[in-house]
Amino acid sequence: MAQTVFDDNDKDILDKTLKLRTRMLDVFARKADTELPTKPSEMLAIAQLAGSIDKTVIDRAKVRAEENNSQSQEKDRALFLDLLHHLHQSPKPVVAEAAISAMPAFTPRDSASVAAGELIRREDDIDVSQYT
Numbered sequence: 001m002a003q004t005v006f007d008d009n010d011k012d013i014l015d016k017t018l019k020l021r022t023r024m025l026d027v028f029a030r031k032a033d034t035e036l037p038t039k040p041s042e043m044l045a046i047a048q049l050a051g052s053i054d055k056t057v058i059d060r061a062k063v064r065a066e067e068n069n070s071q072s073q074e075k076d077r078a079l080f081l082d083l084l085h086h087l088h089q090s091p092k093p094v095v096a097e098a099a100i101s102a103m104p105a106f107t108p109r110d111s112a113s114v115a116a117g118e119l120i121r122r123e124d125d126i127d128v129s130q131y132t
Contacts, residue, residue: 006063014056021053
């Protein structure tokens, strides 16, 4: 199996900070029902808070996708090695040789005859002077 990027302590810290930021955003959302912040510093802080929550969720999804991809690659590698091992130990030849008992002979028919000049290529006589 693939090693996880985060240990249990890292996951706990990330969970706590994500919950804290989410609670802070919830408090603002309840307050925003009555009034919106007017100070640029408050507006920037809230935007950064929401952006950091989104980034955390997206980064966790990326980590899960990479772990799943790594596990899938390991399974594929194991199947491929098993197949190669099986083919290497197989007592039968991988490619069977064709056995031809006799080569068929061509016998021309007597009824197939070619008239004299039949196979000579003929070119069309085109009078170019009528087009110039």
